[in-house]
Amino acid sequence: xxxxxxxxxxxxxxxxxxxxxSGSLLAWMLRRKGIESIVIEARSREYVEGRIRxxxxxxxxxxxxxxxGVGDRLxxxxxxxxxxxxxxxxxxxxxxxxxxxxxxxxxxGQQEITKDLLSALDRENHNVLYEAPATMVEDLExxxxxxxxxxxxxxxxxxxxxxxxxxxxRGVSRQSIPASVLKTHDLVYPFGWLGILANVKPSKEVALFxxxxxxxxxLSMRSxxxxxxxxxxxxxxxxxxxxxxxxxxxxxxxxxxxxxTLERGEIxxxxxxxxxxxxxxxxQHGRLFLAGDAAHIVPPTGAKGLNSAVADIxxxxxxxxxxxxxxxxxxxxxxxxxxxxxxxxxxxFSWSNTAMYHxxxxxxxxxxRMQDAQLEYLVSxxxxxxxxxxxxxxxxxxxxxxx
Ligand SMILES: Cc1cc2nc3c(=O)[nH]c(=O)nc-3n(C[C@H](O)[C@H](O)[C@H](O)COP(=O)(O)OP(=O)(O)OC[C@H]3O[C@@H](n4cnc5c(N)ncnc54)[C@H](O)[C@@H]3O)c2cc1C
Numbered sequence: 158x159x160x161x162x163x164x165x166x167x168x169x170x171x172x173x174x175x176x177x178x179s180g181s182l183l184a185w186m187l188r189r190k191g192i193e194s195i196v197i198e199a200r201s202r203e204y205v206e207g208r209i210r211x212x213x214x215x216x217x218x219x220x221x222x223x224x225x226g227v228g229d230r231l232x233x234x235x236x237x238x239x240x241x242x243x244x245x246x247x248x249x250x251x252x253x254x255x256x257x258x259x260x261x262x263x264x265x266g267q268q269e270i271t272k273d274l275l276s277a278l279d280r281e282n283h284n285v286l287y288e289a290p291a292t293m294v295e296d297l298e299x300x301x302x303x304x305x306x307x308x309x310x311x312x313x314x315x316x317x318x319x320x321x322x323x324x325x326x327r328g329v330s331r332q333s334i335p336a337s338v339l340k341t342h343d344l345v346y347p348f349g350w351l352g353i354l355a356n357v358k359p360s361k362e363v364a365l366f367x368x369x370x371x372x373x374x375x376l377s378m379r380s381x382x383x384x385x386x387x388x389x390x391x392x393x394x395x396x397x398x399x400x401x402x403x404x405x406x407x408x409x410x411x412x413x414x415x416x417x418t419l420e421r422g423e424i425x426x427x428x429x430x431x432x433x434x435x436x437x438x439x440x441q442h443g444r445l446f447l448a449g450d451a452a453h454i455v456p457p458t459g460a461k462g463l464n465s466a467v468a469d470i471x472x473x474x475x476x477x478x479x480x481x482x483x484x485x486x487x488x489x490x491x492x493x494x495x496x497x498x499x500x501x502x503x504x505x506f507s508w509s510n511t512a513m514y515h516x517x518x519x520x521x522x523x524x525x526r527m528q529d530a531q532l533e534y535l536v537s538x539x540x541x542x543x544x545x546x547x548x549x550x551x552x553x554x555x556x557x558x559x560x
Pocket of ligand 1: 212214289291323324450465
């Protein structure tokens, strides 16, 4: 017979799966409104806080974190980028978003946001269970769905009024929606990104996106002394074949322009990330709601994943607060449609940027010439630059909870 432990409470108003940015932000926003939740996280706290991923924040994300009271360190330590630089035919072109539309982007590591949120939850003694993988969610169409998870080697379960799947692309929540309900849309790209983290002063004041015959390359930074740089690579690239010198030489070849020097430094981390566009619809089934990477992922070319997660959580937090405190279900009922409609636009921008910058294995002289035409238009036409700036710095968030 199964040994089921009912830890903490038998029943919580909101059970959140995943303590990444989506889950920890939602728990924090609800907490600030006095709404109880529990967060169930599969990995250790050290792992969650150490995961180096996103670093480019839209203004909506920055405003959200500051309004929610977790923006103090961000305000002190982040960098403002007035725009981006486009590398094309061995020239560098600055797109100055501050001048074009009056706003740029903010650079602050995702791991720092996660630390800020988890520390804030800690200070309030919030229930966050680490190393507690959720194994199943069920009875989603009932008023008290069940979440099963393991903790300290035991099978546990709880019921909740609402279960929120913030468990990333490979989590259990999306998979528990019946196949007859869930539609998925997927595009796997025939390349990935070889990323490095390096102790090096950035060689540009803003991120440099470079389209080159040898493949795409990106120079970005996490701080004044830490660079994050990427090379388009094969999905099955063997990192053992990439000595540090070879990586810097290749970055130089793809990013270079006359009169400009790429600073080199100690490489502290190397990884390969496959690129994928994916979204599922709807983002809700019964009492289960999906947010962030659990519902959609984008190739990192547009720097949108984390920002989309924050956009989802804004709507979902406002909707749950309305439902739980004011008994008003309108926004919660519309959550999936509202979140999806912004997400399609984010998917479009990330997909079209990926197509414009990368070299595809199946490309021919026509598709290559079209990429050149797109980039020539972008670096020379102000209207094209305004549209790019609006998308890169972020589309408006549909709803925000008031704090
Ligand atoms: C290399 C790279 C660079 C990126 N750069 C950018 C960028 O510049 N800008 C940007 O906006 N986005 C970027 N992204 C995307 C961004 O990191 C993600 O979109 C973001 O992490 C999504 O947050 P999330 O909380 O929804 O999911 P996640 O961060 O994936 O968190 C999900 C959490 O759920 C936990 N979990 C999973 N399964 C279970 C389970 N069964 N039970 C309990 N817990 C579970 C996981 O351990 C994890 O902690 C990048 C991603 C990568 C990989």
